[in-house]
Amino acid sequence: MIEHLTKYKKAITDFLTEYLRRQQRVIFEGTRFGHDVAERLLTFSLQGKMIRGSLVYIGAGVYGHADDDPALLRMAAVMELLQSFLLIHDDIMDRDRLRRGAPSIYAQYDELGREEGIRDHLHFGEAMGICTGDVAIFLATGLIADESIPDEHRRSLLSAVSCEISRVGLAQMGDVYHGVSPAEIAEEDVINVYRLKTGRYTFSLPLCCGAILAGAPEEELEALGRIGEGLGIVFQIKDDDIGLFGTTEGIGKTVGSDISEDKKTLHRIELFRRASETDRAALEPLFGARAIGTGQVDDVLEAMRRYGVDTYVQERMQQFADHTADMIRSDLRLVTERGRQMLESLLEYNLTRSQ
Amino acid sequence: MIEHLTKYKKAITDFLTEYLRRQQRVIFEGTRFGHDVAERLLTFSLQGKMIRGSLVYIGAGVYGHADDDPALLRMAAVMELLQSFLLIHDDIMDRDRLRRGAPSIYAQYDELGREEGIRDHLHFGEAMGICTGDVAIFLATGLIADESIPDEHRRSLLSAVSCEISRVGLAQMGDVYHGVSPAEIAEEDVINVYRLKTGRYTFSLPLCCGAILAGAPEEELEALGRIGEGLGIVFQIKDDDIGLFGTTEGIGKTVGSDISEDKKTLHRIELFRRASETDRAALEPLFGARAIGTGQVDDVLEAMRRYGVDTYVQERMQQFADHTADMIRSDLRLVTERGRQMLESLLEYNLTRSQ
Numbered sequence: 001m002i003e004h005l006t007k008y009k010k011a012i013t014d015f016l017t018e019y020l021r022r023q024q025r026v027i028f029e030g031t032r033f034g035h036d037v038a039e040r041l042l043t044f045s046l047q048g049k050m051i052r053g054s055l056v057y058i059g060a061g062v063y064g065h066a067d068d069d070p071a072l073l074r075m076a077a078v079m080e081l082l083q084s085f086l087l088i089h090d091d092i093m094d095r096d097r098l099r100r101g102a103p104s105i106y107a108q109y110d111e112l113g114r115e116e117g118i119r120d121h122l123h124f125g126e127a128m129g130i131c132t133g134d135v136a137i138f139l140a141t142g143l144i145a146d147e148s149i150p151d152e153h154r155r156s157l158l159s160a161v162s163c164e165i166s167r168v169g170l171a172q173m174g175d176v177y178h179g180v181s182p183a184e185i186a187e188e189d190v191i192n193v194y195r196l197k198t199g200r201y202t203f204s205l206p207l208c209c210g211a212i213l214a215g216a217p218e219e220e221l222e223a224l225g226r227i228g229e230g231l232g233i234v235f236q237i238k239d240d241d242i243g244l245f246g247t248t249e250g251i252g253k254t255v256g257s258d259i260s261e262d263k264k265t266l267h268r269i270e271l272f273r274r275a276s277e278t279d280r281a282a283l284e285p286l287f288g289a290r291a292i293g294t295g296q297v298d299d300v301l302e303a304m305r306r307y308g309v310d311t312y313v314q315e316r317m318q319q320f321a322d323h324t325a326d327m328i329r330s331d332l333r334l335v336t337e338r339g340r341q342m343l344e345s346l347l348e349y350n351l352t353r354s355q
Numbered sequence: 356m357i358e359h360l361t362k363y364k365k366a367i368t369d370f371l372t373e374y375l376r377r378q379q380r381v382i383f384e385g386t387r388f389g390h391d392v393a394e395r396l397l398t399f400s401l402q403g404k405m406i407r408g409s410l411v412y413i414g415a416g417v418y419g420h421a422d423d424d425p426a427l428l429r430m431a432a433v434m435e436l437l438q439s440f441l442l443i444h445d446d447i448m449d450r451d452r453l454r455r456g457a458p459s460i461y462a463q464y465d466e467l468g469r470e471e472g473i474r475d476h477l478h479f480g481e482a483m484g485i486c487t488g489d490v491a492i493f494l495a496t497g498l499i500a501d502e503s504i505p506d507e508h509r510r511s512l513l514s515a516v517s518c519e520i521s522r523v524g525l526a527q528m529g530d531v532y533h534g535v536s537p538a539e540i541a542e543e544d545v546i547n548v549y550r551l552k553t554g555r556y557t558f559s560l561p562l563c564c565g566a567i568l569a570g571a572p573e574e575e576l577e578a579l580g581r582i583g584e585g586l587g588i589v590f591q592i593k594d595d596d597i598g599l600f601g602t603t604e605g606i607g608k609t610v611g612s613d614i615s616e617d618k619k620t621l622h623r624i625e626l627f628r629r630a631s632e633t634d635r636a637a638l639e640p641l642f643g644a645r646a647i648g649t650g651q652v653d654d655v656l657e658a659m660r661r662y663g664v665d666t667y668v669q670e671r672m673q674q675f676a677d678h679t680a681d682m683i684r685s686d687l688r689l690v691t692e693r694g695r696q697m698l699e700s701l702l703e704y705n706l707t708r709s710q
Contacts, residue, residue, distance in 0.1 A: 027518050030547065032529040089489065093482035118535045127448035127531045130485060134444065134492075135524040141496055142517030151506045158513065162497030163382050169490040174387040176482045180473045192385065 005349070008057050008067075009050040012076050016045055019077060023139060037132055040105060041139070045084045047100045052079035052206045058346070059210025059224070062332075062339030070148040075157065075209045081140035082165060086172075088133040092126050093176055105129045149213075156212045160221075164205040171196035178264050185264045191233060198239075199232025200225065216334060223331035227343065230324030235350040237317040240265040242354060244301060245310065256297035262288030266313050267304060274307040321351045360704070363412050363422070364405040367431050371400055374432060378494060392487055395460060396494070400439045402455045407434035407561045413701070414565025414579070417687075417694030425503040430512065430564045436495035437520060441527075443488035447481050448531055460484045504568075511567045511576075519560040526551035533619050540619045550584045553591040559583025571689060578686035582698065585679030590705040592672040595620040597709060599656060600665065611652035617643030621668050622659055629662040676706045 020042045028034025053076030057067050065072075090096070091104035098104060103111065109132075110125025118124045144158050171193050178185045178193075204225040211224055243258045244267060258265060268287060272280060283303055286296050304310055328343045335343075375397045383389025408431030412422050420427075445451070446459035453459060458466065464487075465480025473479045499513050526548050533540045533548075559580040566579055598613045599622060613620060623642065627635060638658055641651050659665055683698045690698075 023521075027522055028525060031522065031525040031551070032532060032544070034525050037525060037528065085489075089485050093485060095478075113535075117537055120535065123450075124531065124535055126481075128528055130444050130448060131524045131528045131531065133489075134440075134527075135521045137489075137492055138517045138521035138524065141513060142521065145510050145514035145517060147510070151510060154509050154513070155500050155502070155506065158496060158509070159500035162493045162500060166378075166490045166493035166497065167382055167386065169486045169493065170383060170386040170389050170392065172489075173392065173483055173486045176479065176486065177387060180468075180475070180479055182472055189387070196386070 004345075005051050005054050005058075006049050008054045008073075008076060011073055012050050012053045012080060013046055015073050015077050016080060017042060019143070020045075020139070023142075033128075037135055040108060041081075041084060041132065041136055043102075044088070044099075044105060045080050047102065048080060048083060050076075050080055052083055052202055053077065055079070055203065055206035056210040056213075058342055059207035060214040061210070062207075062224075062335050062342050063211055063214035063216055064336045064339065065210070065214035069213060071146070071150065071153075071213050072210060074143045074146045074148055075213065076206075078140045078143045078161065079206050079209070081136050081143070082161070085133045085136035085140070086165075086168065088129055088136065090172065092129050092133075093172070094179075105132050153212050156221075157209055160205060160208050160212065164200050167196050168201045171201075179262070185269065187266055187269050190264055190266060190269065194233045194236040195229050197232075198236040199229035201232075202235070203231040204228025220332065220334055223327065223333075226331065227324060227327045230320055230327060231343075231347055231350055233320045234317055234324060234347065237266060237313060237320070238350060238353060240267060241310075241313060241317070244304070246354060256292055256294075256300075259287055259297060259300055260289060260292045266316060267309055270309045270312050271300075271304055271307060274309065275303065279303055317351065321347060359700075360406050360409050360413075361404050363409045363428075363431060366428055367405050367408045367435060368401055370428050370432050371435060372397060374498070375400075375494070378497075388483075392490055395463060396436075396439060396487060396491055398457075399443070399454075399460060400435050402457065403435060403438060405431075405435055407438055407557055408432065410434070410558065410561035411565040411568075413697060414562035415569040416565070417562075417579075417690050417697050418566055418569035418571055419691045419694065420565070420569035424568060426501070426505065426508075426568050427565060429498045429501045429503055430568065431561075433495045433498045433516065434561050434564070436491050436498070437516070440488040440491035440495070441523065443484055443491065445527065447484050448527070449534075460487050508567050512564055515560060515563050515567065515576075519555050522551050523556045526556075534617070540624065542621055542624050545619055545621060545624065546588060549588045549591040552587075553594075554584035554587025555580065556587075557590070558586040575687065575689055578682065578688075581686065582679060582682045585675055585682060586698075586702055586705055588675045589672055589679060589702065592621060592668060592675070593705060593708060595622060596665075596668060596672070599659070601709060611647055611649075611655075614642055614652060614655055615644055615647045621671060622664055625664045625667050626655075626659055626662060629664065630658065634658055672706065676702060 020038045024035050024038045028038060056076040056079060057072055060069070060072055061067060087099060088105045091099055092106045096104055097107040106125045106129030108125070109128035110122050113121030113124035141158075141161075144154065144161065149157065174189070174193055175197070178189065205228070207224050207228050208221050211221055216224070240258060240263070244255070246255060271283070275283060283300060286292055286300055289296075324347055325344065328340060328347065332340065375393045379390050379393045383393060411431040411434060412427055415424070415427055416422060442454060443460045446454055447461045451459055452462040461480045461484030463480070464483035465477050468476030468479035496513075496516075499509065499516065504512065529544070529548055530552070533544065560583070562579050562583050563576050566576055571579070595613060595618070599610070601610065626638070630638060638655060641647055641655055644651075679702055680699065683695060683702065687695065
């Protein structure tokens with residue numbers, strides 16, 4: 001399924017390469033950092049799996065729209081540039097110096113500043129990172145103005161992108177706040193962040209962009225948007241689950257890193273809701289502890305199993321999946337049977353993947 | 356003329372108030388910071404003079420387009436929201452805690468973080484400020500999707516906004532770099548930043564957005580864009596000039612603050628190009644010095660006069676103004692005679708204003 005999800009990666013890669021190189025010559029000509037930014041942005045964008053871009057094609061495909069429509073490629077590239085912008089800004093907020101094994105953008109500029117003898121090179125790096133993210137946004141919106149996109153669809157596309165990304169910005173604010181605030185967070189708040197950041201942003205938005213280009217009407221887009229929310233919530237809960245109970249090789253990050261980052265997952269909330277006072281006191285310091293050993297991770301996982309947290313989270317995830325499956329079966333009117341199956345296999349993948 | 360430039364401020368104020376309050380109810384519903392961000396963004400946006408928004412009306416007016424077109428109001432609001440985004444991000448980069456006498460957005464969130472017991476409240480404030488700016492961008496692009504804007508003009512408007520703002524992002528990177536890099540900067544680099552940040556962004560973009568809505572064709576937009584560059588360069592050189600030789604009451608900031616911020620102005624470059632080695636050694640430490648007294652500011656101004664820097668900069672400014680006047684007279688084909696006069700009085704204002 002992951003192959004299916006990233007089926008269009010090569011086309012998007014080629015297009016982004018050509019587009020960013022063209023911008024270097026056209027709109028960035030004569031600026032001090034134009035060439036530099038375009039190259040870094042290109043390298044950064046090509047590191048991703050391009051799931052969001054591929055979902056644009058899937059959104060059109062469920063309505064039987066041919067995948068050789070050049071507008072689909074533009075909107076797929078828009079999704080990937082927006083993803084780059086979000087990651088670039090998020091890395092500054094989370095102080096993540098590494099992204100997919102390579103230095104994050106602000107860390108790259110921090111290094112450049114250090115090399116050039118700039119005193120506060122970290123702040124310089126952050127400032128340059130903010131700008132790079134901003135530039136990525138307008139390179140993305142510039143593509144929505146591409147002539148291959150029919151005028152009659154441009155308004156809906158721009159509206160969908162603007163609405164969803166402004167909400168991602170707000171969800172990110174909630175994330176930033178809950179990441180550092182001593183205030184406790186409720187399961188509902190976590191699900192709400194998942195709904196916005198993973199659901200509407202990663203799934204609903206690209207699926208709807210594809211559907212818009214396939215000519216799907218408003219009610220259909222609303223239903224598809226709600227299905228995307230469900231797909232995203234399931235994807236994200238599963239992500240947390242394999243981040244705890246998966247293997248480091250499978251997930252591509254250290255098992256337990258969500259614990260040391262004190263990520264506010266359903267697992268964490270439910271564990272502390274159920275744990276005895278003694279267990280709570282013993283486990284609490286492990287969440288957010290910089291250096292956490294394998295033994296300590298095992299203690300947390302053992303406690304989660306003992307309190308039935310893993311089963312509880314599985315059940316919650318299954319509830320969201322069942323609800324999403326219902327919507328796929330009942331709420332879409334104009335989708336083809338093959339389209340319905342595409343969405344069902346997407347849901348199945350989100351629910352069962354092990355990496 | 357400033358009244359003329361901000362003639363449409365009330366309409367834009369009312370519209371932004373209504374729009375941001377509506378977004379609170381519609382797209383921000385149920386998020387932790389939706390209400391908060393919309394209110395802060397509104398207060399922040401309404402503090403401005405709204406020159407850019409008013410220039411949208413002027414751009415349409417030079418082609419005789421009626422100012423009751425609701426699309427003009429939307430695009431004026433787009434300009435103001437984008438200006439808010441740029442200032443919010445710039446304040447983080449420049450560590451400016453004050454903006455128009457009130458705390459800047461990141462400083463507001465820094466304070467909120469402190470009140471709520473967040474340990475690294477400054478970083479929290481910066482992260483929230485980055486997000487607020489990002490949200491402002493997508494509230495702006497969402498307005499370009501407004502139904503009052505004819506589909507046939509949406510593509511050009513979105514393209515113009517995307518192109519110019521991505522270039523502002525790059526110009527800002529140049530600014531950040533030259534603000535902290537030990538490398539010397541040439542007059543040409545300064546003019547280039549003025550051309551992009553003040554010229555194309557503050558003048559060309561809103562004028563062209565108005566002209567697009569008035570139905571002006573491509574060649575006309577190109578000519579108007581070049582005129583905007585000239586208007587902006589003159590505006591910015593004048594800004595530097597009154598920042599040095601004006602009065603604190605007139606300019607609304609401390610005379611000499613450009614010296615303590617080590618702003619790379621034409622004045623600064625030319626002074627160091629002309630100064631004797633002894634003068635250079637005496638003056639150089641004053642640029643970028645945190646606390647600079649009135650006496651020291653006077654020393655710098657006296658040296659600038661002694662070396663004829665003020666006269667040189669006046670001449671350069673007049674050259675740019677003459678070139679711009681030529682373009683206004685010769686390069687526009689479809690503009691009305693009254694429209695030409697509007698642009699000429701705009702140029703005259705930029706050249707002669709004392710505050």
